[in-house]
Amino acid sequence: FSGLTFKHLFLISFTPHCDGGNILVFPLDGSHWINMKILLEELHARGHNFTVIRPSTSWYISEKSDLYTSITIETAVDFEHFFGGCLQEQVEGASLMTAFTLTKNFFSLISFAHSLWYDALKNIFDDQNMIKRLRDSQYDLVLTDPALAPGLILAKYLKLPLVLNVRWITSGEGHFVLAPSPLSYIPVPGSGLTEKMNFIQRLKNILFYSIILFQQKFVVDPVYNDICDKYIEGGCDVISLLQGADIWLFRSDFVFEFPRPTMPNVVYIGGFQCKPARPLPAELEEFVQSAGQHGVIIMSLGTLINAFPKEITEEIASVFAKMPQKVIWKHKGDRPSTLRNNTLIVDWMPQKDLLGHPQTKVFVAHGGTNGVQEAIYYGVPVLGIPLFFDQYDNLLRLQERGAGKIIQLADVNGHSFEQGLKEVIHQESYRQNIQRLSRLHRDQPITAMEKAVFWVEYVMRHKGARHLRTEAYKMPWYSYYCLDVLFILLSVVTVLLLSIVAVFRFLCCRRQRKRKTKQS
């Protein structure tokens, strides 16, 4: 098919307007903020204003910005060092860890993060001036990343429409809030499962689901209990706050994610941060071009981790030294001794522009959502070494589609890394598959960013989007599952059956008695 193009040939009969919105943003730090900031920039260009709530010890969210006014909350923990440190430790010890330990560590990190944010939130609520300022500012909506709960609670308290910019819900994602999600084909986040599960895998999925349910009810919710009781009329819990959100901007799509049911207030914006690649800086372009026909390998571990443990780093460096490709490696630790001059070590790289460069043959990545989405957008196959959080799950989705290969951190050594790298570079199917995903991903009537902006403005125009969400979650669980109806139906059937049996027995007995009477 070629020729006609899909360029909005139709008249849009109704052109919605929406200027100068006033948005309260409660973001998450780290790579989540990078993402959120791109959305804010786009909204800013359309005339909207932001107030961003940030911790005093923030890692990525600066106090002064042309983009937003900030509200700084005093926090004691240095997010960069705390999280970076914890995770670096986890990676250092990873070869000794099982999937279970990794998951457990992940859970305890989440719990700790929640308690930090509880303190921050309490600081806000206890500060009368702050509360007055927030109330008086007449925001049009709250935009938050609900991986942690404070934005949800603040939106509820201020009675403002709520838009979520969300990747995973650690409280069980879809299983609670997105839509009814049968555990037989919808893997729980963190389970490392796909949409196709055998008996044992479904058992595992149910166990993971139970763990997450337990964590939500008994670990996360209690953290916020007293704030909910004190400040929110009728109390609150994280899950119903999520269920009350007007719009979910979900950083995924169904090229990446397995198909699943969704409620109508969920908008999939996976890859919304991607744009056609810009030209590289001259020096970098020269380096990339010098690779000739062999092309370039790029490697990055994302924002949370500076480097792999030393011995792994050395092994990787020695593999790179053997390759005919040029390598661009984002690495912040000591310079590996085995490095050859085909490898360029950098502190930071224009990752998207490099992925969009035709010379790039493979992306060695940790599997963060941003990186994986970018690999899909630009069509570059991935050799993935997942570290923690959703990274294994993300990479698994590529591997399932034949567009990437996973090496577990514990299995990384010179041999496995070299094999993996060569496989992804030379086996044509990896490139073909990721490019097919890329075509599918890009083939949308409007871009993911347009969708995101549209729905944020939609919520402002209509002061919410109540008609897009069900309130069924407010029913008691036995009504939601119609167990009360089934119970009554079963009871009626039982009573009927018993009555029939009783009548028969009565009739039989009378006959027998009569016969006996006659006989005697």
Add this chain to the structure above:
Amino acid sequence: FSGLTFKHLFLISFTPHCDGGNILVFPLDGSHWINMKILLEELHARGHNFTVIRPSTSWYISEKSDLYTSITIETAVDFEHFFGGCLQEQVEGASLMTAFTLTKNFFSLISFAHSLWYDALKNIFDDQNMIKRLRDSQYDLVLTDPALAPGLILAKYLKLPLVLNVRWITSGEGHFVLAPSPLSYIPVPGSGLTEKMNFIQRLKNILFYSIILFQQKFVVDPVYNDICDKYIEGGCDVISLLQGADIWLFRSDFVFEFPRPTMPNVVYIGGFQCKPARPLPAELEEFVQSAGQHGVIIMSLGTLINAFPKEITEEIASVFAKMPQKVIWKHKGDRPSTLRNNTLIVDWMPQKDLLGHPQTKVFVAHGGTNGVQEAIYYGVPVLGIPLFFDQYDNLLRLQERGAGKIIQLADVNGHSFEQGLKEVIHQESYRQNIQRLSRLHRDQPITAMEKAVFWVEYVMRHKGARHLRTEAYKMPWYSYYCLDVLFILLSVVTVLLLSIVAVFRFLCCRRQRKRKTKQS
């Protein structure tokens, strides 16, 4: 909010191409065809070609057309007279009928229609030349309305991608195929229920669901059994054919429909037939303007029915005669004797252009999907008199939102009609509510028609859309519901508990025995 407009400010980085598609269309007759034809016209304007399969006795689908090539199948039943007759009879006797009778009649009509189409389909399969022609034509996809099954079966036989243009699935809609659909808040089509159900209503919903399930398994599926067995490898049934569709163009949206979960291959295109109103013919415009400040009432019963029973028609006419408004009434029966010259009787009216006219105050309608969607699009409140099929359900959705009022056919008389009409005209909330719905409905990033066209072409570009649908329905039902896992888990727990009890009893007994031995 006003000022900036949403006019696709972003660059679409990837412009999909798709020309000259070759589409096999298996439509439904009557109002469904009117709808389908509008979609075909739009696709035609973009360079696609169609072959339309039509019955020789078709009602609306003409043999010769500039829009398509037709394939005519010999059929014995005159669709217009058969359906029109049946339904007219049903309406004539409606005051005597209960909801149950109406539903029953509806079911038997459906079954009869299926058997008619079975014959038609068999004619196709038995005609070797026809089959060869269909095979050789190398269609890109089959576009069908799945209210009846032949298009589904033919697509499966020809191994072609399948796009559905669909309103309701009489086989239970979402409950089987769209997505997991809890019966506690998703009313079964035809149940006359809303998203908010009390105990009795949930009981009713479950009963309706059971009836539909029964009908599907034991009435509809058997009709096609031998065709499925003979021509489809591995056999087939209607539900899995539906589940295998690539894209569902669903003629509804969440301004109209209650919120419900949906799989990613369902695209909501409610109101896709609507465009900004065109000017009326001069004579009609003059009549409409002559109404002055009182405005105009328009009334239509859709395509299936010519007129109400005589006595109801007379009563309605006498009410119209009393009103200060002008009336445009689509009515094909005898001219009512009580008519005054404020009422214009017409055979046909430019319904959409009239609904879009600022003089129109109220739409007296039977509640067909097209009319209700048009009322929403143009923002005209509805006085609804539902006749059959989904019409009550459609009107109920307006009434629930305060944008329309229902009078059951059995309750229609001069008094009730006059009251209803005056209420909808004079109670401002009706107009406010329907106009709010209209604003919400029109506020979409692209129009419903753009969506429909995009996804048809998407399926052609990618030769299907498999990644958007789950194949979970292929699991055995006990695996789908994880009952096998739960059974094993419960068994393990039971065995464990029993073992513990056994050990305890063993230990206790031994102690007691020892004590007894000592005592003795």
